[in-house]
Amino acid sequence: MPNLEHPAYPAATLLHLESLVPCRESQVSMLLSIFGERQQFSFPSIFIYGHTSSGKTYVMQTLLNTLQLPHVFVNCVEYFTSRLLLEEILIQLQSCSSETEQTSRVPCDNFNDFVRLFKQAVESRELQDQTLYIVLDRAEQLREMEANILPAFLRLQELTDRNVTVVLLSEIVWELFRPNTGCFEPLTLYFPDYSIGHLQKILSQNHPPEYSADFYAAYINILLGVFYMVCRDLKELQHLAALNFSKYCEPVVRGEANERDTRKLWKNIEPHLKKAMQTVYLREISSSQWERLQHDDGEPGQLKGLSAHTHVELPYYSKFLLIAAYLASYNPVRTDKRFFLKHHGKIRKTNFMKKHEKTSNHLLGPKPFPLDRLLAILYSIVDNRVAPTANIFSQITSLVTLQLLSVVGHNDQLDGPRYKCTVSLDFIRAIARTVNFDIIKYLYDFL
């Protein structure tokens, strides 16, 4: 295990830091050596990437806070425009320099202003002798902003001529950032995923005060055994651990087993965890509902999850419109004659098909169709006569707003709008069943 060593910081602080960032020691020591001593100029920009919850944000935050390095920490999702982002950086700079006086907000519309104001802010902070760190979390958002923002941040040190380092944190690789025009290449640093051993170690660290560390570690072991296959998100695992721990303790509390009786405890918790994986982990039922269930000792079967409510009640003609749209989306145009004309004659599928149509249309997904075709199919599948009233047309629009159909192409195209049907086969079969319409008979794929 690499111990953190750095001449610029006291050993006690470093030791404390090491205890705070388990399993990330090598990355931290790497960062420390890049940062150098407080007054030394560091690399202008550092790019750190790694999968979700591999500790990027956490490590950066603890590192900067523990060593009390001057820094600004901004989440790019939260400050969604460049103006908001730049202003936020300036505000944070001002607020840490002078806590007492609430300086008035300075408008900062572009990067030019930012550089000027940034210099002023740093000057007033009397920080010239220390490196200032600007951490931009979720840096992938920067790509959505003006084209100059990202390159300018990368060489902020050069532009401002101040001792500043920009750290970008992202979940995607640097290659996806690189602008076409080229830019200053940052130093990239990869945070690997936590392994199962790491997860075990980190999760076991925060055990509840009433129970021993070993007891909790055994619990974490079982938890990981169930959930590691589907979820490696540390935060989520921690959440799940907290949710289900009371159930795990139940036999101990009731006195049926003692803390060392691992097998008994495992038998008690394992089915419960599996159920949790199917319900609360998928957010089928909420965690508070889950807790209440646990508390009342009820069966999770009583509570229906979100996916159980798939049934959608639609007006009569909407149902037929949706069926017509589905048929139009999944049947080739040439087959309409065969399905909807009375004396179509026999058409054999094999002769009838072109080569590329041999693949199932359901595998290829819905195809767009014009409004005329939808209405023509509607008129032929509804038994009684349908007048083309405004009500019918407005129903098409409301199906679009309900996301059961989607408009292809421009929204404002008045002549010949094209639609796609976005519902699944199961859904449409359920709908068709309610109006006694055998949809399978009308689908080309199932001939």
Add this chain to the structure above:
Amino acid sequence: MSTCSVSKGCFVFKPSPKKRKLSQKTVNYFRERNNASEDTDLRFVTCQSLWNQIKSETEQIQEDLNKQLFDNLVSFLRRSHSEFQEKTTEWTCQMKSREIPTAALVLGVNVTDHDLTFRSLSEVLQNSITPYIALLEAKDCPGIKNLMQKLMGQLMNCYIDADSLEDEDHVQVSQNRIRCSMTSIISWYQNITKKTDSETPSKKRTSSSRHWQSPPVVVIFKDMESFTTKVLQDFIVISSQHIHELPLVLVFGIATSPMIIHSLLPHSVSSLLCIELFQSLSCKEHLSTIIDKLLLTAQFPFKLGEKVLQVLINIFLYHDFSVQNFIKGFQLCIVEHFYSQPLSVLCCPLVDAKKRLNSLSHDQCENIRRLPSFRRYVENQVSEKQILLLTADNFLKEITQKLLEDLHVYHENYVSVLRCLHVFTSSLPKYPLGKQIRELHCSCLENRVWETEEYESSLQLARMLNKSDLVTMLQQCVEIFVSSSGKEFDKTIEKLKEFLTQFQELEAEAFQEQDGSVSAQKELQKKTDLYHLQKTLLELKESRRSKKLTKFEMLRFEVVDYIDSLVRTYLVPADHKTLHEIMYFNTASVLRGHLNAAPRVALHTALNNPYCYLKNQALKSDGGNISNKAPDICIVYKLHLECGRLINLVDWLEAFATVVTAVEGPNADAASSDQVDDIIHARFIRAVSELELLGFIKPSKQKTDHVARLTWGGC
């Protein structure tokens, strides 16, 4: 109106309440119809008061129906943030990631009704939980920026509302400067909660006793489906980072199914939410309640005829599922009835109607005499009475009063008997007369229900009901009659109760009978000889076929016959009743014209038969041929109907020129020349571009000088 401002600009004036004037205007609309000069004011007032009654009734119904849902929601909101406020020190709470409490509110596809629901929801929440509510609509939030702007605008305004309007200007100015970010919302929230704390002793006492120290901020997404994924994701991610400082609660209004949450949000985002599901009452049930409370009651004198009701119900079931639209249609019926029927002045509670009847003018009496149902009535009278009825106004009024009373009594009885019949028919297999009471109501209004096949078959089925069902049904019927206001039902109740006691007696007898049958069975078991067995079996079968009905069966027949007699006396269709025109609105065609707009049909008639709208005698055409007097666009339209998918512009122009110049006949030399007149050419081009604007044709790239047709068929 004037302002004290120096600048020239746009000013908005909120209308001051001038209701009197407004209604006066509408009265004039009522008056405008020349043939209906009588009692317009009175009719208008009656119409207004009736509508107000019905409106408050519907609102009451809505409130009652939503109560359960809102109660659940309120308790959810109370729970959502209290847990964390109470026990933040506990280990589990520290370890658990803090999720945003979210209510997924499944409201059904009738999007037009949602507005009202959300309005009453926010009212309820404002009264009980929190003043900080923001209602967001997808169309206002194409990006996260717009969403934040909208959110801040609504939240900060509600702060102003809560704290009197005096410093409005100040906030308006500062709003431009406030940055649209979560931090500003948080600082606003901290300010405001601090403020209410410090102000508690003075004026804030009432509100802070209703809400807690730090009430949650509720953000309602009205139409979850229409929001773009990115906006929702960003908003959820941002707010989840600040959930510790800002107690946020989300409400998703969902029209389809809660699955939409999973399809809109990836797991990494939905894992930030703590979603609980709430389901509102289905719109069909809502409609049933509305029909039950508005139509199947003697409370309101105004009634809907069968056809009209069918139109309204069809629009509901076939097109929109919208209860609001149903009520709007109902309102239209009321207005139309009072507007078009001069005798509707008598469509009011019986007491008022009697008074009004005495002061009716001679013209109105003539109106009564003209009613078809009254004529039928007169024809059935003896001749002296006929003369009296047709000449003496006073006698007519007397008789009318009696007839109105009859009609009133008929209504009261009708409803109770209808419900009673529904009790029977709704439990039969396959529901020959419909499952819902509204279907039964419609078929009873349509014609004599007892003459229909469905009624016959449902009676057949009713004769096969088992005893326990029959008894519970009878009990229900007794309850209906007891609670009804009709006075004639004392005997009926007695009769039904008698039936019930007879059934109980039967039960006692049944024991004895059972013994008998058991002995027969025992006999059967004794017979081991094949011949004897066969013989007894045959005997048994014979006896079963020709067997006299058991007492129970007799009684069952009696009950069914009795119900049948009730139906025949009380469920006479309304249009067989004299003077039904006063109470019933039956012009379905008007309603259909108003509610079932058919734009293409209207356009086609306008272009194909311009006389229909222009009323110019010269345009009166006799079918197929094209008059050159018609507007250019009509000529062009008619010509294009004869073409195929692609239309050659040159041919079209020539045909047009021929038609236009045809009857200008005598100087036919100009027409014979190849050159088309420039003016005609220009008129043609204009007409064609008008057609293009209306969406009948569009320029085509397949062939030069051709346009493509976009419509097919007659309309």
